[in-house]
Amino acid sequence: MKRAAGGRPGLWLFATLACAYMVTFGGHLYSGDGIEMWRTAASLVRHGDLALEQDTPGRTWGYAGADGRRYAPYALGLSVVEAPFYAAGRAAGAALGLEGTSREKIDWAAGVLANVPVTALTGLLVFLVGLAAGYSRRASASAGLLYGLGTMAWVYSKHDFAEPLCALALLGCVWFLLRFRERGALADLVAAGALNGFSFFTKYQMVIYTPILLAFILLATPAKGRRGAPLARILGAFLLPGLLFGLANLYVNHLRFGTWLHTGYGNQGEIFAGWTHVPVGLFGLLLSPGKGLFWYSPLLLAAPFAWRAFHRRSPALSLLGGAIAAATVLMFAPLWWWHGDWSWGPRYLVIPLPFLVLPFLAWLDPSPGGRPARIRSPKVRAVIAGLLVAAVFVNFLGAGVSFFFPLQALTDAGNVHDDWNFLPGLSPLRFHAHVVMGWIRRAAGHPAHDFVYRKWRDGALTDERIPVDAFDKGSDFFFFRSRGSGAESAALVLAGLLFGAGALLSAARLR
Numbered sequence: 022m023k024r025a026a027g028g029r030p031g032l033w034l035f036a037t038l039a040c041a042y043m044v045t046f047g048g049h050l051y052s053g054d055g056i057e058m059w060r061t062a063a064s065l066v067r068h069g070d071l072a073l074e075q076d077t078p079g080r081t082w083g084y085a086g087a088d089g090r091r092y093a094p095y096a097l098g099l100s101v102v103e104a105p106f107y108a109a110g111r112a113a114g115a116a117l118g119l120e121g122t123s124r125e126k127i128d129w130a131a132g133v134l135a136n137v138p139v140t141a142l143t144g145l146l147v148f149l150v151g152l153a154a155g156y157s158r159r160a161s162a163s164a165g166l167l168y169g170l171g172t173m174a175w176v177y178s179k180h181d182f183a184e185p186l187c188a189l190a191l192l193g194c195v196w197f198l199l200r201f202r203e204r205g206a207l208a209d210l211v212a213a214g215a216l217n218g219f220s221f222f223t224k225y226q227m228v229i230y231t232p233i234l235l236a237f238i239l240l241a242t243p244a245k246g247r248r249g250a251p252l253a254r255i256l257g258a259f260l261l262p263g264l265l266f267g268l269a270n271l272y273v274n275h276l277r278f279g280t281w282l283h284t285g286y287g288n289q290g291e292i293f294a295g296w297t298h299v300p301v302g303l304f305g306l307l308l309s310p311g312k313g314l315f316w317y318s319p320l321l322l323a324a325p326f327a328w329r330a331f332h333r334r335s336p337a338l339s340l341l342g343g344a345i346a347a348a349t350v351l352m353f354a355p356l357w358w359w360h361g362d363w364s365w366g367p368r369y370l371v372i373p374l375p376f377l378v379l380p381f382l383a384w385l386d387p388s389p390g391g392r393p394a395r396i397r398s399p400k401v402r403a404v405i406a407g408l409l410v411a412a413v414f415v416n417f418l419g420a421g422v423s424f425f426f427p428l429q430a431l432t433d434a435g436n437v438h439d440d441w442n443f444l445p446g447l448s449p450l451r452f453h454a455h456v457v458m459g460w461i462r463r464a465a466g467h468p469a470h471d472f473v474y475r476k477w478r479d480g481a482l483t484d485e486r487i488p489v490d491a492f493d494k495g496s497d498f499f500f501f502r503s504r505g506s507g508a509e510s511a512a513l514v515l516a517g518l519l520f521g522a523g524a525l526l527s528a529a530r531l532r
Contacts, residue, residue, distance in 0.1 A: 030162050031145050033531035038141035038169040040524035042178040044517055045420040046137065048130035048499030052363060052425075055181025057082055057093035059132040062103035066111070071097075071277060087279025094285025097273055098190075098223025099183040103135045110134075130499065133181045140178035143189045144169035146196055147375050151382050153199035154335050160386030162531060168378040171412045172318040173366045176419035179497075182364065183224050184371035190220035191230060192375045195341065198237060210238075210258040217259075218266030225270065225284060227372075229352055231263065233344045241337035294357045302354025306367045311442035311449060317366030317419070319411040321377055323404060330383035342376035349373045362438050365424045365449070418453035423497040427452040430472070430492035434485060446474045456493050469493060 050056045060073045060082060072090040073082040083091035093100075110131020114124045144165040151161025168174055177185050197213035200206070217234060220227035238259060239252075271281040278285055286292075294302075307314050315322050332339035353359050353369045361368035384401070427449055431441055441447040452472065459469030472487040495502060500517025504510040 030158050031148050033527050034148050034162050034165050035141050035145045036527035037524055037531055038144045040520045042137045043520040046499045047179040047497050050129050051181050058095050058100045061093050061100040062107050062132055065104045066108045084285045086277045092277040096223050096225050099186050103132045106135045107132045136178050136185045139189050140174050140185050143375055146192045150196050154338055156382045156386045160382050163385045164378055164382050167381055168375050171320040171409055172374055174374055175416045176365050177371050184368055187220050187224050187227055187372050188375055190216045207258045214259040214262035218263035222266040229348055237341045292356050292358050294355055296355055299354045302359035305359055306350055309442050310445040312360050312367045314367050314370050320408045323408055324377055324380050327380040327384045331380035334383050342379055345376050346373040360442055363428050365419045421496055422453040422456045426492045426494050430487050434487055459493055
């Protein structure tokens with residue numbers, strides 16, 4: 022199948038997404054996981070090792086290592102990617118003569134910035150995968166935009182989690198496998214294997230996808246695509262880079278904790294809840310009011326209906342995406358920590374998210390026989406438009422309000438994960454919408470309301486109240502937050518507006 026080159030449309034797609042993400046950029050650290058990965062990056066840059074600096078009063082970071090110092094338990098991938106961003110931030114802070122808190126804020130912002138290009142590159146890869154699978158540029162670029170702006174990927178572009186980088190590595194691996202299927206070049210297999218290896222260098226659990234990718238290589242690559250290469254050579258070209266990354270993981274474990282197999286995760290207690298917990302995890306990941314995928318990415322409600330047409334046109338890619346999605350859900354559903362809290366939505370499902378958008382390619386592109394694409398039906402267009410509006414609204418709630426403060430307020434009020442994940446009245450979606458409504462009320466000259474919810478207590482439903490000051494800390498937009506000086510605020514607002522203009526101009530060129 023002849024593959025069109027990406028060319029300039031891919032560059033404009035990347036620029037559109039990157040600029041849009043910068044408009045809603047948060048510029049600070051969000052989670053304990055993210056802080057420890059950022060601190061690992063900082064240690065790599067400043068000291069050339071992996072030990073975490075203990076400079077926060079009342080808080081101990083990481084776990085004790087073999088040498089008595091403390092280390093994060095996480096794989097190194099995101100820290101390695103964050104390191105050059107952190108180094109650039111330190112250089113910029115030094116050039117500007119910043120000290121103290123101002124210097125620290127620049128260091129934070131520079132590190133967390135890494136997920137902006139990572140997520141934009143994933144949108145670009147959706148475009149390239151569409152081209153490699155034989156779809157038109159318009160359809161492939163549209164699918165990239167649907168992924169980048171119509172799913173929770175937008176919100177995760179500003180957070181400090183490793184899942185966006187895992188999604189990028191996994192999708193990049195599949196793109197190179199599609200190139201190998203067409204060209205038969207072993208270099209593509211080596212690149213695919215390297216990206217697969219980097220994925221579990223970023224998150225250990227990613228190794229579970231290797232058998233699925235091997236099956237795709239063996240079953241979906243026609244004999245002519247192999248061009249006479251022996252099977253052992255094909256498997257070796259793919260597996261060897263991953264083996265090297267696996268050995269790197271073991272070596273890092275040994276450096277930090279003195280043994281090859283100890284990652285530090287064991288210090289966090291038992292995480293496997295048992296296979297009887299799978300129904301709870303499945304419902305929680307897909308449908309629960311506090312973490313359900315279809316609430317946090319409403320556009321995906323239409324994906325199962327597009328999958329049939331997608332499977333007819335691209336059966337191998339369809340089966341691969343379905344297997345990756347199923348493996349992800351089944352990997353995390355049996356865990357006590359299936360929700361990945363504290364986070365926005367089902368954090369672990371960010372990994373298969375681009376594969377869940379690929380079925381829309383079949384609706385966005387006319388079929389090979391010239392029949393009109395189904396998405397051209399007025400009814401389907403209306404449904405997709407409604408889901409996109411809902412998706413943009415949900416993304417605004419997630420990007421505009423930091424998830425930390427509502428969850429902290431709920432925790433301080435005596436609630437736990439199961440409360441906000443399964444009780445509709447405590448869903449973060451409702452909580453974030455309440456915060457935004459408070460902003461609107463203030464803009465209209467009215468006071469914001471406290472958050473009121475009903476809870477079963479002592480045999481009766483009672484009204485509980487959380488004061489507005491406990492959770493409303495203002496917008497989570499780096500360029501549009503109020504600052505200490507008017508000049509600083511004006512400069513940052515201007516920068517944010519420039520990024521917004523860049524997004525609009527890039528989108529116009531993309532069109």
